[in-house]
Amino acid sequence: MDLRGKNWGSTVGGCKSKTLYRTGRSSTMSSLRQSFIPGLRNSFNTITHRSNPSSTNFVTRLARPNGRGYSTATHTVAHGEGAHAHGHANTHQYGHVKRRGAFKRWSIRLALAIAFPLTYVTGAAFPPQLVLMIFPRFAPAPPHKDSARGKVHTSDVERCLQELDLVHDMREKVHKGEGWYETRPYDKYDPQKVHNSLTAGSLRGPGRLAVPPVLFAKEDESEAIAVLHLGRALCGHDGIIHGGLLATVLDECLGRNALMNLPSRIGVTANLNINYRSPCMADQFVVIRTKTDQLKGRKAVVSATMETLNGERVADATALFIEPKWAQFLASSGVTEAMGRPMPSPHKSPALMDEQTERII
Incomplete structure (x- = not known):
């Protein structure tokens, strides 16, 4: 597919990446990908692994050809830096939210586990007037006054x-x-x-x-x-x-x-x-x-x-x-x-x- 003359742009973290033009042949892009991207990939992986060993290899993911058929060093670095910066913050934030969510769920479960039997016992001991009208308590026949x-x-x-x-x-x-x-x-x-x-x-x-x-x-x-x-x-x-x-x-x-x-x-x-x-x-x-x-x-x-x-x-x-x-x-x-x-x-x-x-x- 000929993308010559197309103007592509992207925005990551509020910063617009440089405008890229694809004007060379496919061999030029292949040589650039073979010579520049592997080194950048290794350097970024080393930094990312030191800061967060469990983080995702964004460079590897972003360096792959996308559906639009283009990939440059500038575009990859912009995405990589944004992904690294925001990925670390989001991982910490989501982990904190997850812990709070689990605590909240278990607190609700514990409250319900206590509330249901407590409500039943209280209602049985002191039933509301409406409940007594609908479901009156059983009462035996009154005894004789001299018994x-x-x-x-x-x-x-x-x-x-x-x-x-x-x-x-x-x-x-x-x-x-x-x-x-x-x-x-x-x-x-x-x-x-x-x-x-x-x-x-x-x-x-x-x-x-x-x-x-x-x-x-x-x-x-x-x-x-x-x-x-x-x-x-x-x-x-x-x-x-x-x-x-x-x-x-x-x-x-x-x-x-x-x-x-x-x-x-x-x-x-x-x-x-x-x-x-x-x-x-x-x-x-x-x-x-x-x-x-x-x-x-x-x-x-x-x-x-x-x-x-x-x-x-x-x-x-x-x-x-x-x-x-x-x-x-x-x-x-x-x-x-x-x-x-x-x-x-x-x-x-x-x-x-x-x-x-x-x-x-």
């Missing part, structure tokens, strides 16, 4: 209830005389009537309402705080407390606050509105806070919130309670005593307690 397992379960719930920080903080307020008192609703319910009560009888027992709630109320009955444990046997969906049971608990707490403010301490639920904010997981303590919003004659408007111990809102409600006109006929029912009303003094209340019987003077 050995039932008594142990009840004792454990009572012990945990007494050790709650909220209970300790409220008891400090009671002892300091900040206007609060403590009571246990349905703790001393009439045994002859307990079987006719939903919250004090039918729902009482291990796995349900295992123990009576601890309740702290203001002496003027304007506010109250109840702490209650909800067992696994009160679920609608497995692992989640039934919404109707939450409504029952809220109605009981709201009713107590309202009835303590009505003249005869007797009232019925006229209206109850509940907003469910989040699922209530089973086998946990909940805190119900109630307060009196409005009093008008025989009517009492009260509100309540239900939260977990972590402060997560489960539900909130408002209710209207009305004292019926026939309330005097229910005066001996002992309802307010069962809800934990303190023993009244004659100069503070028209109601007197006589052998668990209420009488209206």
Whole structure:
């Protein structure tokens, strides 16, 4: 192929090599290659071997005729010097990157090897709420309250209830005389009537309402705080407390606050509105806070919130309670005593307690 008159140029390391013209015959290039290139090759190989014995023989590679059919000393030296200079730097740089890459890979593998079992163990010990909703934990049938397992379960719930920080903080307020008192609703319910009560009888027992709630109320009955444990046997969906049971608990707490403010301490639920904010997981303590919003004659408007111990809102409600006109006929029912009303003094209340019987003077 005739390349006469062609202008070839190359750039290595930012320096453009000299312009080369091929004008001679092939014999001239052969003689130049035989006389000059071998000496240059040996000299460059010696220098390269001393600096980096594992480096590639760039002169040998570049001195070979390329696809364009030309090779000169100037072109070869330019490529050789550039290749030598950059080859040494790149070898050192790539080797460093390779070591860093291997370290990074093994670090990631080690982190994953530790993270997977740690995540599994943590998730099994403290599963997220969504996981418990989709895959609820297995729970056996609740034991009978008079059995050995039932008594142990009840004792454990009572012990945990007494050790709650909220209970300790409220008891400090009671002892300091900040206007609060403590009571246990349905703790001393009439045994002859307990079987006719939903919250004090039918729902009482291990796995349900295992123990009576601890309740702290203001002496003027304007506010109250109840702490209650909800067992696994009160679920609608497995692992989640039934919404109707939450409504029952809220109605009981709201009713107590309202009835303590009505003249005869007797009232019925006229209206109850509940907003469910989040699922209530089973086998946990909940805190119900109630307060009196409005009093008008025989009517009492009260509100309540239900939260977990972590402060997560489960539900909130408002209710209207009305004292019926026939309330005097229910005066001996002992309802307010069962809800934990303190023993009244004659100069503070028209109601007197006589052998668990209420009488209206």
